[in-house]
Amino acid sequence: MNSAILTHTLSKSFGRTIAVDRLDLAVPEGAIYALVGANGAGKTTLIKLLMNIIRPTAGSAQVLGLNSRALAGKAFSRIGYVSENQEMPEWMTVAGLLDYYRAFYPTWDRALEQQLVRQFDLPLTRKLKNLSRGMKMKAAFASSLAYRPPLIVLDEPFSGLDPLVRDELIEGLIERSPETTIFLSSHDLAEIESFSSHIGYLEQGRLLFSEEMSVLSDRFREVTVTLESPAPLPANLPPAWLQPQTADCVVRFIHSANDESTAAEIAQFFPIARDISLDPMPLRSIFLAVAKAGRHRAPSQHEQANVKGTAA
DSSP, X not given: OOEEEEEEEEEEEETTEEEEEEEEEEEETTOEEEEEOOTTSSHHHHHHHXXXXXOOSEEEEEETTEEGGGOOGGGGXXXXXXXXXXXXXXXXXXXXXXXXXXXXXXXXXXXXXXXXXXXXXXXTTSBGGGSOHHHHHHHHHXXXXXXXXXXXXXXXXXXTOOHHHHHHHHHHHHHHXXXXXXXXXXXXXXXXXXXXXXXXXEETTEEEEEEEHHHHHHHOEEEEXXXXXXXXXXXXXXXXXXXXXXXXXXXXXXXXXXXXXXXHHHHHHOTTEEEEEEEEOOHHHHHHHHXXXXXXXXXXXXXXXXXXXXXX
């Protein structure tokens, strides 16, 4: 399958601070790919690298088959980009904004524009400076979707929006998904879970995992083991067992590896188990489990070298 976005050891440093660390990412064409991670993980920096807003320190990125360093002018007629902090000409009316943008995009679809205006209930005669944040985001979405770009890049598009506005924007994205690739960063995990096909987790500039949402959901399970009698946690538990804890006759942990022999492996570690249950986890719980595991992970040699360099 072809990749709409492809990076190879992509890196970006600001002085001694590493924002994106040797990142290898492949976003399949036609995917709705959600990039998640804590504040400061490098999500916005990565998007700025992909959009050629800033230049990488090392490595490379391809967007729709073009080197990201070459993205300029007409190349952006194939990319829709909406940022949480996107600047807009607030002295314009909504109609004036759409008229202005229309001239730059040969593929602009007037019928789709009118559909989006109705769908988002955009007030064409009002100036942008007089609109709510939610309505401004609707105008930004309409102006980025109306020319049917094969790639849509969204940086925290739902931040601070009320649920109704989020639902309307997501509905607009889903309607475009059969004809485009959507790449977005967001903290709104519940919304992402409802419509994304792929997900990547970024931590301190490193991509910890990147996979289909269905695979991720199958991989993470909350495990509860009920024992015949209280017993301490066994030593040398598998590294895929996250946050193990015990209370009386119950042991709980999160299993993070897609392994058909999971139940048999658990039974080997707990031969006095009376019951073993494996329950699916929502994305938010998976996110928290991975984040907590990352805090207790030993730093890599590269990180240790970076710390030494900073100390020097």
